[in-house]
Amino acid sequence: MMSTLQTAASLVYLISAICYVLGVHLMRSPKSARNGNLLSGAGMLLAVIMVTIELIVQGKITAMGWLVLIAGLVLGVLYGVIKARRVEMTAVPQLVSLFNAVGGGAAAAIGIFDYFHMPTGSSLSLVFSIPVLLDIVIGGTTFSGSLIAMGKLAGKISGKPISFPGARICNFIVIIAMVVGAVLIIGFPVTPWYLGLVLLASLIFGLLMTLPIGGADMPVVVSLLNAFTGLAVAFAGFVINNQVLIIAGALVGAAGTILTLQMAEAMHRSVANIIVGGFGAGATGKGAAASDVPVNVTETTADDIGLQLGYAHNVMIVPGYGLAAAQAQHELAELAKLLTDSGINVNYAIHPVAGRMPGHMNVLLADVNVPYDQMKQLEDANSMFEDTDVSLVIGANDVTNPLARESGNPISGMPILNVDQSKSVVVIKRSMSTGYAGVANPLFSDDKTTMFFADAKTGLQDIIAATKQYLD
């Protein structure tokens, strides 16, 4: 029979689980999204209060237990909140990746704790050993994998796919070690180093899985690791027999999987392909594609761009990561407002993976008060390019590359913005360097394209000054 405390706890956890589900549901629409997140946060607070009451009433926890718990919580909350408040919107993807890593780490810590908590030499039931194993393997993999993903997104680790001779053999050895460790844990009495073997193998597996993946595919990987963490948390719930962990973990596992599939679809890549292949791996045509394209480009000046914009009717802005990296959203919004105020039609063509995560560019633009209805998604934008007088491409590259329509190169089949269909194209870019995919962009040498080599921020400031001369 359940005690009153257990009954109360189960009910409260049920309520908080409902809060998460309804919260996620509300987050599907921009209007209710914020309330959805607050509802989910309220559910979280409720669960934390309940578990605190449980600990107090049970009275089992030692003074030292309280101390480490409270110290960990206080430090963690301070660190998390400060990071989340201070982060530049451009650096959001790597912060999400960090939060994901620590979530996976916490889940793995629960599995490790419960295995160590068993007396050495005792034998385990499958009901216990299998969830512990899944928890540690998935949690460990997502911990190290997310840290690598964070490094890649922040540019601290090269965004290029990193592979080395013998990588396959390494993978093989690590998987063997993991399987051996798993068999030892399931089939044999508790021995700490069995778990050490599995944990180490999982951490290395996370590294080996993420390192060969190119920067352009990183959003999909972050989302996938997010789903993994959800599952690790759910298995941690099995380990400590706590249903709120199981429900919330499974919810995130499923949600993360769906997001991953949606993102992969937007990039026209299969998830398996991304994980197994690494971006462009095996595409020997990569070098060839790059050298095929002539680099005869026409350069232009801020003054000419101002003139072009001043006499346009329809302007389409195509923002990419270069815009975000230069922190030039404010200048862009200012230029757009200048044009709109003079009766010129301005819209933004937003590729699903512009920026570093799907929807990242929308966040950046919303931050500078760009009206919601001016942000056009891929399909809507593509139907508008034919009537566009000037497409202003700012710091975007791969997502405008017409080579994606051809086969035999790393970006083949990726949905792109049909910028090349507009009447004229202006590209603001710092240099002729290639994008993340490492493919040259023939759009730049197109006859109707002019290039303005500048940092997005200073370039836009010059263009704003120039445009003012031709308006009013």
Place this chain on the structure above:
Amino acid sequence: MSQQLFTNLAIFILSLLVGFEVMSKIPATLQTPMMSGANAIHGVVVVGAFVIAAEANNVALYILAFLCAFFAAVNVAGGYTLTDRMLHMFDRPKASKNDDGGDK
């Protein structure tokens, strides 16, 4: 014991199905906040940190409990704060022009 496992398994699978159902067709605009929001929800692992802290009785276990509490708290507190900050930008009135500014 196995009764408990089956109950948990049923909860797990049904929650997965609910997750799939609730999440389909997210507008691309909201995918980043949504990912961050889902990320915050797995911060529920903080409840687990409480549970293991109550069981800890030697140095190694105290260290594990501390790490777990710290990691989980970063995840949950940071996750909700970040998500709220992003969503705040979608619902603030268009008229107020850059009151607090996005960056310094």
